[in-house]
Amino acid sequence: MNCSPPSTRIRNLALLALVGVLGPVGAQPIYRCGPERNVYAQQPCADGVPITADDRRSDTQRREAEQTAAREADHAQQLRHERLEREARDAAALRGQRAVAIRGVPETQPSASTTDAWRKSPSAKPKKPKRPTGSKKKRAAREEAA
Secondary structure, eight states: OOOSOHHHHHHHHHHHHHHHHHOSTTOOOEEEESTTSOEEESSOOTTOEEEOOOOOOOHHHHHHHHHHHHHHHHHHHHHHHHHHHHHHHHHHHHHHSOOOOOTTSOSSOOOGGGHHHHHHSOOSSOOOOOOOSSOHHHHHHHHHHO
C-alpha cells in the first residue's frame, strides 16, 4: 500500500516525465575551438563550433568496451612486468662480464691529474716511417760533393 498523498505522487510522475523528455541532466555543450579545431572547451569561444558529445552506445556495448579496456590494461601491466624482469636479468648478466675496451681508449677515463700523462702516452696506432727529404738527383749531387 502506498501511503503518500496524491499530490506527491503527481509531482513525482511529472518530474519523471520531465527528466525523460529533457534527457540526461547536466549535459553541457562542448565547443571545438582554435584555427585547426583541435581544442575542446565547455565555454563558447569566438570561432568555436558546438558539437554533440552524447554517447549513443547501448549499455551492453559500453560494458563490453569497459571490459576490453580493463583486459588491455591488465595485459599492458603483464608485459611491463615481463620487460622489467628481462632488463634486470640482462643487467645482472652484464655486471658479470668485463666491458670490451676500444683500442687506444683506456677502460676507465683518466682523472684530471693523469690526463696529461694519458695524452703523452704512445698511441696504439703505428707511426709511419719518415720519408727522405729531397729528390734522388739532389741526394746524389750531395753525395758526390762530399
